[in-house]
Amino acid sequence: MQSDLIKKRIIGNLIGEVVELDASSLEIVGHSLIELLEENRLIHHGINKEYRPVGYTIDTFSQDFMIAGEYSAEKEYFHGKVSKASAGQDTEGAIPEAPVTTYAKIENDIQHVLDHSAGKLPQKIYLICSQEEPESFRAKFNSTAIAQEHRERLNILDARELARLIFEFSTQNQTAAAFYTSFFPGFSQDLDNYAYYGRAPASCENHVSDAAMVVAIRDHFGQGNRVCLLTGISGSGKTQATIDYLHQEGTRYENYLWISGGDWKPDSSLSSVQRVRGGVAVNVAGIFNNYKTLLVIDSLERELVENSLDDLSKGFERGGHVIVTSQLNPASKSVLHMPTVSTEVAAAILGEDSNKLSVIAAKFIEACRFSPLILATVRKLVEAENVPREEVYEEILAEPQVISDSNGAAIMGNILQRLDSRYLIGLQKIANSGSFSNDSKFLGHFLGHAVKSHLQRLSILKPAVAPGLLSVHDLICQAVRDKLDAESIASAVSQYVEKHSGEMIPSVIRQIHLCASQLTESYKRRQIQQPDWLTYALLQLDSGRTLVQDQELHRRSIHSGAPLQELLCVIDAQEAFAYSLDHDERLKYFSVLAEEYGKAQQGDPTSEVNLELLHHTGKALRRCGRFDEALSCFQKLLEIRPEWHATYLQIAHMGTHNGADESIKMAGAHAMQTLVDRVITAPWDVPLRVSLASVARLRSYRKVANEAVSNIEQVQALADVIALSALEGLDQFYEAYLSFTSIFAYQHPEICVALAEGFPEILSMPPELVDKGQWVSACESLGNTAVAAGNAGKTDLRDRITAAGVAFATALGSKSGVRSYDARAIAKMFLFAGMSAEALDTILKIPLEVLNRDHWLLYRKAEAELGVGKLEDGLNSAERALVLARDDRKGLERIASYHDLLSKCHEALGATEAAIAQTEAALEACQAGKYKNALAGRLEELKRR
Numbered sequence: 047m048q049s050d051l052i053k054k055r056i057i058g059n060l061i062g063e064v065v066e067l068d069a070s071s072l073e074i075v076g077h078s079l080i081e082l083l084e085e086n087r088l089i090h091h092g093i094n095k096e097y098r099p100v101g102y103t104i105d106t107f108s109q110d111f112m113i114a115g116e117y118s119a120e121k122e123y124f125h126g127k128v129s130k131a132s133a134g135q136d137t138e139g140a141i142p143e144a145p146v147t148t149y150a151k152i153e154n155d156i157q158h159v160l161d162h163s164a165g166k167l168p169q170k171i172y173l174i175c176s177q178e179e180p181e182s183f184r185a186k187f188n189s190t191a192i193a194q195e196h197r198e199r200l201n202i203l204d205a206r207e208l209a210r211l212i213f214e215f216s217t218q219n220q221t222a223a224a225f226y227t228s229f230f231p232g233f234s235q236d237l238d239n240y241a242y243y244g245r246a247p248a249s250c251e252n253h254v255s256d257a258a259m260v261v262a263i264r265d266h267f268g269q270g271n272r273v274c275l276l277t278g279i280s281g282s283g284k285t286q287a288t289i290d291y292l293h294q295e296g297t298r299y300e301n302y303l304w305i306s307g308g309d310w311k312p313d314s315s316l317s318s319v320q321r322v323r324g325g326v327a328v329n330v331a332g333i334f335n336n337y338k339t340l341l342v343i344d345s346l347e348r349e350l351v352e353n354s355l356d357d358l359s360k361g362f363e364r365g366g367h368v369i370v371t372s373q374l375n376p377a378s379k380s381v382l383h384m385p386t387v388s389t390e391v392a393a394a395i396l397g398e399d400s401n402k403l404s405v406i407a408a409k410f411i412e413a414c415r416f417s418p419l420i421l422a423t424v425r426k427l428v429e430a431e432n433v434p435r436e437e438v439y440e441e442i443l444a445e446p447q448v449i450s451d452s453n454g455a456a457i458m459g460n461i462l463q464r465l466d467s468r469y470l471i472g473l474q475k476i477a478n479s480g481s482f483s484n485d486s487k488f489l490g491h492f493l494g495h496a497v498k499s500h501l502q503r504l505s506i507l508k509p510a511v512a513p514g515l516l517s518v519h520d521l522i523c524q525a526v527r528d529k530l531d532a533e534s535i536a537s538a539v540s541q542y543v544e545k546h547s548g549e550m551i552p553s554v555i556r557q558i559h560l561c562a563s564q565l566t567e568s569y570k571r572r573q574i575q576q577p578d579w580l581t582y583a584l585l586q587l588d589s590g591r592t593l594v595q596d597q598e599l600h601r602r603s604i605h606s607g608a609p610l611q612e613l614l615c616v617i618d619a620q621e622a623f624a625y626s627l628d629h630d631e632r633l634k635y636f637s638v639l640a641e642e643y644g645k646a647q648q649g650d651p652t653s654e655v656n657l658e659l660l661h662h663t664g665k666a667l668r669r670c671g672r673f674d675e676a677l678s679c680f681q682k683l684l685e686i687r688p689e690w691h692a693t694y695l696q697i698a699h700m701g702t703h704n705g706a707d708e709s710i711k712m713a714g715a716h717a718m719q720t721l722v723d724r725v726i727t728a729p730w731d732v733p734l735r736v737s738l739a740s741v742a743r744l745r746s747y748r749k750v751a752n753e754a755v756s757n758i759e760q761v762q763a764l765a766d767v768i769a770l771s772a773l774e775g776l777d778q779f780y781e782a783y784l785s786f787t788s789i790f791a792y793q794h795p796e797i798c799v800a801l802a803e804g805f806p807e808i809l810s811m812p813p814e815l816v817d818k819g820q821w822v823s824a825c826e827s828l829g830n831t832a833v834a835a836g837n838a839g840k841t842d843l844r845d846r847i848t849a850a851g852v853a854f855a856t857a858l859g860s861k862s863g864v865r866s867y868d869a870r871a872i873a874k875m876f877l878f879a880g881m882s883a884e885a886l887d888t889i890l891k892i893p894l895e896v897l898n899r900d901h902w903l904l905y906r907k908a909e910a911e912l913g914v915g916k917l918e919d920g921l922n923s924a925e926r927a928l929v930l931a932r933d934d935r936k937g938l939e940r941i942a943s944y945h946d947l948l949s950k951c952h953e954a955l956g957a958t959e960a961a962i963a964q965t966e967a968a969l970e971a972c973q974a975g976k977y978k979n980a981l982a983g984r985l986e987e988l989k990r991r
Contacts, residue, residue: 051769052243056236060209063230066495067176069119076117076174077106115172116155123175124183147186172201179204231502235509244513246304251505254394259287266382273368277375278384279453280521281419284371301337304511307346332810334361336846343370386416395421410439417454426504458525472497477523479535485557486516492538536568540579548614558583577615585618606648610655617662633670640666652686668700673710691736694721702746718747726763737767742782751789765797772805784823787830795834802831813857825854826871851875859888866892866900873906882913901930921951942972962988
């Protein structure tokens with residue numbers, strides 16, 4: 047499963063790189079793809095000898111002109127213009143013509159090919175664009191006259207389809223891979239790191255492994271050391287040596303975990319490592335102690351206190367090891383010093399033949415082999431910038447004060463001065479910002495896509511551990527920094543939030559977390575002003591909310607003409623304030639807000655501000671129970687923006703509310719079906735948080751869920767959403783995971799088990815590191831997964847997950863005022879763990895008048911009573927549960943299990959005939975599937991007694 051997930055993730059990243067292609071590169075890449083698709087050499091006239099696009103000719107064509115191709119990097123390529131109706135304006139009674147959508151660039155490209163055909167129409171016309179095709183494009187374009195006339199020969203490929211084809215050809219053909227990776231540096235690094243994607247950083251390009259270093263680490267552990275503190279100066283190759291050890295020795299471990307030293311805050315436990323990219327914490331100690339794990343703490347630049355790893359003792363007993371890389375050099379038996387690389391290895395890194403070194407090359411290697419990073423940077427600069435090697439060597443060696451610099455910063459600075467000024471300025475912007483790891487898409491905005499791409503090709507910008515992040519080595523930043531400037535990147539983040547109209551897509555929220563200190567510093571330094579995009583960015587952080595609370599934004603009124611950023615800040619603050627009120631006051635408050643948002647809408651109904659107001663009017667109406675009005679708002683919004691998936695989610699949410707009538711429930715079911723279809727067929731079109739929330743709500747729509755159960759490909763697509771959220775570290779993981787496991791764990795246990803095996807970081811989380819609102823979801827989802835693991839015969843995994851689930855059940859049970867729903871989840875977990883007495887104690891905390899009306903809870907009570915030997919009590923509880931379940935539509939859906947429980951109660955009391963009768967009733971009420979097969983087997987067993 048992880049392999050498919052990583053494939054999707056890499057293709058998703060590649061889509062972003064395709065979108066950034068310049069027109070000339072698109073021509074070259076597109077021409078190559080058409081040749082591979084057609085398995086034929088084609089003529090390419092779309093660019094001249096200076097590699098600039100040219101006009102007046104077909105870009106790509108075959109000798110017989112049966113195949114033609116045209117390329118475009120225009121951002122508005124897929125966005126047509128709607129002509130206004132004209133007929134009927136002068137003639138009374140005439141029927142007005144419907145508005146017509148035209149696509150000027152596409153139609154021009156098609157006509158261009160036709161004009162050159164001289165009457166001999168090509169069999170295939172490829173139209174290739176580097177932009178992403180909107181979901182509404184095909185239906186509109188297919189209705190145009192030119193599309194209907196030429197539909198048999200048109201092949202329109204957008205960024206997504208190009209990325210998919212590039213991935214497929216690259217993984218099938220080494221020549222194709224070498225070609226495409228030269229255009230897409232991120233794709234190149236993702237392919238190289240495929241087996242470790244998202245869990246360990248990629249090796250540097252042209253990295254040369256030093257076998258002696260791997261042996262040294264292995265011997266260090268072989269001598270009984272549990273910790274290897276790998277020390278050396280910045281750029282000496284510590285991280286690369288650790289990557290080599292992981293690649294070569296990783297099979298000796300059950301699991302590996304790679305964290306940054308910056309993730310592990312001083313005076314904090316390894317049970318609460320918070321990834322700097324945002325999202326949930328990582329329970330390092332829990333994972334290490336449950337699996338034989340290799341833990342890497344990369345670049346820990348503080349002293350490793352002797353007892354700081356004490357909470358890893360169980361993991362050490364399992365055979366786990368820890369590698370810590372650091373520039374510090376303490377006196378400790380755990381220390382292993384990075385040796386200076388040999389002349390042979392240094393020459394290989396530099397791209398020289400160690401047997402044919404010139405005098406000047408030999409001197410340069412001797413002076414710089416203390417830093418593989420310097421050697422690798424020189425090589426990339428020479429190869430990418432066509433700088434003469436010997437010239438670089440001589441320039442460095444000619445300056446003794448540069449050579450004498452002990453950490454290599456002066457040498458690196460001298461080398462990087464040879465960069466084109468555009469790239470050097472871009473690199474300095476990162477170095478001066480103080481944020482050396484940044485979101486990949488944000489860097490395209492911050493530096494410009496061409497600069498970002500070039501720095502990637504030079505391996506100066508490299509993938510970090512977390513997917514979607516690019517980092518610059520601290521030695522490089524030290525070498526080019528000329529001043530610290532948090533303001534520049536804070537301003538860029540604000541502009542990035544504005545560019546996305548405040549939508550908190552993963553890229554935006556990740557960058558806000560990465561630059562939290564810079565945003566805070568910028569906010570504190572400025573004078574008080576109107577709420578802006580910086581304010582809105584800070585409101586996405588817990589620390590930021592505290593920082594801006596003095597503005598009392600929730601007290602501001604929404605007024606017409608307010609800029610979008612102020613509107614979003616005030617609405618965000620108002621919604622947060624609403625949840626500090628009691629239930630009745632909150633309903634009144636949202637009702638007032640709905641009126642206020644509605645009155646503020648003015649002018650063009652399709653403006654960004656009015657659309658946001660309409661969206662939040664609908665949300666406020668939903669929250670105060672005015673469902674019909676809310677639905678009307680959401681439907682208006684979807685007429686204008688059918689691609690706003692969050693609006694479908696609001697309708698689906700509304701359909702699950704108490705008090706929703708049948709029409710609202712039907713609208714909710716339709717919205718949920720639409721979301722599920724889109725998540726399955728076009729996952730990259732739906733924001734990940736919306737996809738995750740859709741899966742979380744799915745179990746409330748049993749009919750939609752049941753349709754998915756029968757299709758393993760659809761189930762796997764939904765599982766990928768869960769897995770992606772774990773990879774991103776989204777905090778809604780457990781709610782969606784619970785919904786998924788409750789629907790699919792029985793019919794598809796292998797998929798649920800694969801999720802648990804693939805992401806132990808999430809499933810090993812202790813309750814104190816999970817939001818309390820997610821504890822019930824965590825408890826129940828872990829219970830479902832433990833059952834699936836047991837059914838799959840994976841007892842060790844089952845026991846690990848069970849222990850984690852019991853921790854949540856115990857934490858929930860210790861809370862005062864346990865709700866009936868919580869008690870069901872707690873009891874279910876305890877019962878699976880064989881803790882019937884604890885399950886019964888939890889259930890008996892529920893008031894008797896509530897307990898005797900809840901068939902779900904009575905069902906668990908009966909199981910618990912059987913478990914502690916109270917057989918008559920168990921039978922009475924089971925009988926009462928069955929009676930109540932028959933009067934509940936949702937209970938009727940699972941009535942077979944109630945008969946099955948009664949059968950087990952009778953069996954325990956020795957009443958075999960009654961047990962057989964209840965099993966037969968269960969079979970009669972059960973639909974085909976695994977459960978029915980299990981019941982049939984049980985009936986046969988009872989009859990044999």
